[in-house]
Amino acid sequence: MSKTRESITGYVGPMFAQKTLLMLHEISAAEATGRYVLLFKPDIDDRYSKNIVRSRAGGKHKATPVDVNHPETIYDILNKRRLPIDIIAFDEIQFFKPEVVKVIRDITQSGIQVVYSGLNRNYRGDSFSPTIEKILPLTTHLTVAEAKCMFPLNGNHRLCGADATMTQRLINGQPDSYKSPTVIIEKPGTSITYEARCLEHWIVPDLPQNRKINHHPYS
Numbered sequence: 001m002s003k004t005r006e007s008i009t010g011y012v013g014p015m016f017a018q019k020t021l022l023m024l025h026e027i028s029a030a031e032a033t034g035r036y037v038l039l040f041k042p043d044i045d046d047r048y049s050k051n052i053v054r055s056r057a058g059g060k061h062k063a064t065p066v067d068v069n070h071p072e073t074i075y076d077i078l079n080k081r082r083l084p085i086d087i088i089a090f091d092e093i094q095f096f097k098p099e100v101v102k103v104i105r106d107i108t109q110s111g112i113q114v115v116y117s118g119l120n121r122n123y124r125g126d127s128f129s130p131t132i133e134k135i136l137p138l139t140t141h142l143t144v145a146e147a148k149c150m151f152p153l154n155g156n157h158r159l160c161g162a163d164a165t166m167t168q169r170l171i172n173g174q175p176d177s178y179k180s181p182t183v184i185i186e187k188p189g190t191s192i193t194y195e196a197r198c199l200e201h202w203i204v205p206d207l208p209q210n211r212k213i214n215h216h217p218y219s
């Protein structure tokens with residue numbers, strides 16, 4: 001048996017960091033050279049449409065929705081497929097149950113490359129999920145993408161614009177508490193929005209004392 005080289009490429013970062021766009025770019029470059037790509041997405045993410053992955057920054061690709069609680073259904077999908085596969089891609093990998101990591105290992109051991117994009121941290125600044133913790137050490141090509149801080153500066157129409165590594169959650173325009181759940185559903189009368197923020201403008205009420213960042217340690 002010939003030894004295959006494991007190739008897992010990951011694009012992680014906060015929201016608005018164009019992670020999906022980076023992944024779609026990699027997919028289209030592969031397809032341009034005749035590679036066959038299969039893209040999976042969580043069945044819970046209906047932001048745009050069920051069978052398409054679309055980047056906020058433009059770009060789209062057809063995708064197969066997968067039940068996040070049963071990533072092993074991917075084996076059935078692969079077994080039924082007639083065309084060869086060179087690359088299997090996952091959008092929003094953080095939403096899948098950790099069993100997806102075993103599926104990914106099996107895929108790479110059969111010589112297929114894996115590409116994924118996802119949130120590395122939740123709005124609290126903590127690891128988003130056990131899945132992201134398990135896939136990061138296996139990733140052979142990792143890009144940590146940054147966004148630009150969307151904090152509005154007083155007195156003019158500009159936003160902060162500094163490199164943003166954090167995702168800010170706002171409930172009716174106000175920073176959400178550290179104690180809220182990681183994934184929440186919008187209720188009538190409540191608006192949930194997200195912004196990319198730099199560390200200085202990332203605000204999480206009830207952040208545990210040992211997690212607080214001293215912005216001016218030497219002043």
Ligand SMILES: [Zn+2]
Pocket residue numbers: 149150151160161162197198199200201
């Ligand atoms: Zn900022």
